[in-house]
Amino acid sequence: MSLLKSTGSTHRTAQPYPTGPAQRDKWILQRRQPKAQLNPSQPYAFLWEEECDAAKKPAPTSVIFLTNRECPFRCLMCDLWVNTLDRRVPPGAISSQIRYALEKLPPSKQIKLYNAGSFFDPQAIPTGNYRRIGAMLRGFDRVIVESHPAFLNGIRGERCLRFRDLLPGQLEVAVGLETVHPGVLEKLNKRMTLDSFQRAAEFLQAHRIDLRVFILLRPPFMSEIEGVEWACRSLDFAAKCGATACAIIPVRGGNGAMESLGTGFARPGLQSLERAVEYGLSLNRFRVLADLWEIERFFDCDCSAKRSARLRQINHTQIASTKVMCSCENKTNWGETSTNCEYRLPLPNVGDGLGGEGDISLLNQFL
Ligand code: SF4
Numbered sequence: 001m002s003l004l005k006s007t008g009s010t011h012r013t014a015q016p017y018p019t020g021p022a023q024r025d026k027w028i029l030q031r032r033q034p035k036a037q038l039n040p041s042q043p044y045a046f047l048w049e050e051e052c053d054a055a056k057k058p059a060p061t062s063v064i065f066l067t068n069r070e071c072p073f074r075c076l077m078c079d080l081w082v083n084t085l086d087r088r089v090p091p092g093a094i095s096s097q098i099r100y101a102l103e104k105l106p107p108s109k110q111i112k113l114y115n116a117g118s119f120f121d122p123q124a125i126p127t128g129n130y131r132r133i134g135a136m137l138r139g140f141d142r143v144i145v146e147s148h149p150a151f152l153n154g155i156r157g158e159r160c161l162r163f164r165d166l167l168p169g170q171l172e173v174a175v176g177l178e179t180v181h182p183g184v185l186e187k188l189n190k191r192m193t194l195d196s197f198q199r200a201a202e203f204l205q206a207h208r209i210d211l212r213v214f215i216l217l218r219p220p221f222m223s224e225i226e227g228v229e230w231a232c233r234s235l236d237f238a239a240k241c242g243a244t245a246c247a248i249i250p251v252r253g254g255n256g257a258m259e260s261l262g263t264g265f266a267r268p269g270l271q272s273l274e275r276a277v278e279y280g281l282s283l284n285r286f287r288v289l290a291d292l293w294e295i296e297r298f299f300d301c302d303c304s305a306k307r308s309a310r311l312r313q314i315n316h317t318q319i320a321s322t323k324v325m326c327s328c329e330n331k332t333n334w335g336e337t338s339t340n341c342e343y344r345l346p347l348p349n350v351g352d353g354l355g356g357e358g359d360i361s362l363l364n365q366f367l
Pocket residue numbers: 071072073074075078079080081116117118148176190
């Protein structure tokens with residue numbers, strides 16, 4: 001989820017994007033704006049929403065955006081670092097933040113604890129705080145947290161299991177697959193491969209933990225049509241990995257790095273988001289949720305408000321309602337593949353051309 005306001009930058013001259021991970025880290029960091037000033041004893045945001053549950057019923061949901069130390073990864077498209085700290089929070093701070101938000105929110109059945117990184121990263125959420133956090137979550141049927149695949153396997157995965165054992169409700173972990181396009185996934189600098197994603201999915205499944213998948217619609221280096229096509233292929237892969245819900249996130253700029261790509265990045269249109277969501281629903285494998293955070297930033301036609309309302313309705317019903325008709329449909333030459341979203345392209349072989357354990361060496365610097 002993107003929480004960064006647009007910088008309003010109109011600078012669109014491409015600056016060469018480096019080829020190596022270390023140089024990419026540096027390039028991405030150099031383009032940052034200052035972070036927000038945050039109080040470690042309070043979440044940086046919280047809200048209440050209704051989300052369609054697996055039974056297609058609206059589930060009252062508390063969403064708490066925890067203030068914690070920044071994620072160790074440096075993804076090209078990420079803007080979540082804005083609302084993070086440079087240091088680890090003091091002991092007990094996370095449970096205090098949860099209490100702070102819950103005292104102000106209406107009752108709910110589900111809770112999302114999103115920490116702009118990985119919940120099972122001990123530098124972000126101190127493990128010593130798990131017991132107290134677990135005690136505060138006793139009344140929830142479902143607890144949803146997010147994590148990079150690197151924390152969902154082997155010894156690191158044990159933290160996830162320890163946390164699961166403290167919850168009477170169902171644990172669900174949201175993992176960013178981003179895209180299954182091998183070249184683009186590598187360029188996103190997430191230090192993740194399709195192999196490591198799939199291993200994380202198997203780990204969750206083996207331990208009765210639900211998987212939610214985040215998929216990017218039109219990440220950098222893709223055209224509008226490719227953006228839809230690869231979102232659909234990513235949905236196929238998420239189905240193969242046993243996802244129970246998929247959130248499709250239209251990629252936004254505004255983090256400095258994305259603007260420096262020049263024409264290498266452009267925001268997708270709402271029609272593309274509708275197409276990807278419709279395709280996901282046609283698979284009939286999981287709930288498909290369009291990420292509508294600051295969706296007004298994607299408005300580009302008189303029909304945009306209607307499209308956004310349609311997507312909101314689809315999120316709640318999981319039924320693809322009547323399409324919005326508008327002449328702007330003709331602006332994109334969707335061609336054969338995208339006029340209906342029922343096409344399927346062969347998936348790349350998992351692991352092909354994606355390198356090995358790029359995530360591990362980086363993590364060892366932090367753990
Ligand atoms: S892993 Fe997630 S939070 Fe961390 S940098 Fe990448 S997108 Fe941002």
